[in-house]
Amino acid sequence: MEYLCSGYRELMEYLTLHTLTCLVPAFFIAGGIAVAVSSAAVLKYFGPTANKYVSYGVASVSGTVLAVCSCTILPLFAGIYRKGSGLGPAITFLYAGPAINLLAIVFTARLLGFDLGAGRAVGAVVFAVVIGLAMSVLYRREEAAKAGAAAAAGQGFNPAAGTGAGKPPAQTLAFFLILVAVLLAGSWGLPHLTYLAVLGGLLAALGLVLAVWFTREEVVEWLRETFTLGRLIVPVLLVGVFLAGALKAVVPDAWVAAAVGGNSLQANLLASVVGALMYFSTLTEVPLVKALLDMGMGKGPALALLLAGPALSLPNMLVIRNILGTKKALTYIGLVVVAATTTGMVFGRF
Template identity: 50%
Template sequence: MQLIMTMLGGGLGELLNYLSAHVVTCLVPAFFIAGAMAVLVTKGAVIKYFGVQAKKWVAYGVASVSGMLLAVCSCTILPLFAGIYSLGAGLGPAVTFLYSGPAINILAIALTGAAIGWHMGLARGIGAILFSIVIGILMSLLFRRSENQRLEEMESLPAETSEKPGLFLVLFFGAMVAILIVSTSKLNLWIKVALDLSLINSLAIMVHHYFIKGEFTSWMHETWNLVKMVVPTLLIGVFVVGMVTSVIPSHWISNYVGNNTLGANFVASLIGALFYFSTLTEVPIVKGLMDLGMNQGPALALLLAGPAVSIPNLLVVNRIMGWKRTAAYFGLVVVMATLTGWMYGYFLAG
């Protein structure tokens, strides 16, 4: 009974801590940004930029940051990846998209920064972008001959673009990102309120002039769908993490991933690449492990490997591109996450 009470108390404490004003003010703007991206940035426009007709630097560049635009989880990315791959996207850009999609979406980066620290959020974003490109290029080189044969049989991708002017999209999303930054800053409360109200007013003007009938409703609908999909699972995950970390001996964590060694980073990467993490639950899990003594290097390795790869994810990817490519993808993710985490930990220690 004492064990159960300890676990319940730990879960409740972690949940209350997670629902702090700082995290809430971070998540709310991020949900609205993600919802707007789902409405205003079309899938066809994304496909256009890393299809076979695109320049390589454009294809890899867009694929590596498209997760920030689409704000999808590892489950949602699979049908998008399957569609893109079957339509004729190159293996390299498609794999870059497959990894980066769930790894760097705006919700994950914002929550990582708010819950663990902006240095970790920044490292996660930069690390995911850079080695998603490296993984894509290596995959393309490894299977170059078979890929050339596959692409020769593919037709050109449709040239579909967003209907909104580029300047509008920059200003619109820039205003929402500014709200996120202001809301999570350490400015005086009244200054934050004044700045946020000014930015919200600017958004209202842009919506009035540039949104067509039904788009605002679609934006709110997509935002609410994201909230329903993410928040319940996230809160359950936070509660479970609090329960588990309240009874795990801290020396277990310190023994295996308490130091920034290649072995510790490999263990963290391998665990992250095998076990399934629901959208954003990797953040409270890593935060709980860090509270028990996990080093920041292995923590980043787990954050980089966990959201993008899992056994269920790999089983689906295997059906799309075959076991050889899937095995290579899995191995590259583990190796790159290990090296990135180790270098990050080494940099902090220095």
């Protein structure tokens, strides 16, 4: 029964600490993409025919702006992918969002040492691009078909699927800056009263932007798209959070620490797999790795866990399968685990 209690506690903690402050704003940002961003703009920067240097460059540093976890990134990923993004840039964004979290990298360097902080930063940026490119190459036929469909469609867009023309750049920027500020405010751990004051001011500003620059139809479409994404992601996500919590009770920390000492292939692979299965909310992976290092974990496996853990989780995997399908989801998961394992082994030799 302990694993059921552990899963329940994990689910309640997630609902209490993360859902309202992080996940809900992320859904509204993703829904806003369908209303405020034109299809042409998405295709220009992230589409299958977009300039690769621009699309992968922008996607690979996205995490420095969004302090999100592996689950909060999902609605944002689904939003740009459904809007027409190429698979490679979308996957780069999916990995980079939680992996290159600026707050987590700074925290890693301070708590675990500059070497692990730098290794995490460089490894995350490089692998975000490498994994995205690998997915694009492996599924290049589908990407070519997608590019052909986009070219045949030209600049047109189905009004039933959203406002294809998008909003003017200044209005779009103001809209998303406010929504991102709401997301960041919930991630920064502000004192309760301060958070409520900041949130109230941001919501008032959002209301003004909607009243002045958005039509009633656009607001309704925004809410409809947000609800659609929530219905797709939330049920699977909550089941995954429960299972990840149950896993904590099944696998003792002491056993994991003993198994990932040194710098062997087995230790790095195990750290990558365990990190990929566990759910880490933003920043929580750092103190866990610190504890494991104190118990004898090698630095190579520590970096492997830091690279695989924030970017993947059991809930994250289940939702990615819903969005991409089983084959692409398994390919992405495998690439992350292999990349993290390889990096850990190389890092552990220095």
